[in-house]
Amino acid sequence: MSANSIGVVETKECIFHDVLYIPELSKNLLSVSAITKNGGEVKFFGNKVEVRKSGTKIFEGVKNESGLYCVSMGKNEDEITALAENFIDDVDTWHRRLGHLGYQNMKN
Numbered sequence: 001m002s003a004n005s006i007g008v009v010e011t012k013e014c015i016f017h018d019v020l021y022i023p024e025l026s027k028n029l030l031s032v033s034a035i036t037k038n039g040g041e042v043k044f045f046g047n048k049v050e051v052r053k054s055g056t057k058i059f060e061g062v063k064n065e066s067g068l069y070c071v072s073m074g075k076n077e078d079e080i081t082a083l084a085e086n087f088i089d090d091v092d093t094w095h096r097r098l099g100h101l102g103y104q105n106m107k108n
Contacts, residue, residue, distance in 0.1 A: 001025065013058045030071070044069070066097050 003020035010016075030051075032042050041052045049069040050060045061071030094106060 014053065027068075067093055068097070 001022050001024045003022050005021045007019055007021065008015060008017055009019045035042055035051060039053060040058070043050045043052070047063040048060065049062070049071070051058045051071070059071045061069050064070050091103065091106065095101060095103065098106065
């Protein structure tokens, strides 16, 4: 997948700069490393996640059945964003995250 453009996204909670637009993605993704690189703090506990900036909670979310932490952003409650980390847990986790894609296809 390739990004078509880069821009700014503003929500009621915060402003995101250098956002990549990738039309093929079915969900919006937030990078944990990008959040922490820009002064944010991400805390995982149990099945919950909180994102804070300067000690103030910006948003929170819960882990879904595929293992992604999902947060609701903006006015539309159906607009869900997933927090993405920069490591691969294991092949079985990715098998589930990719909609039970066959192992040979994952390898390819």
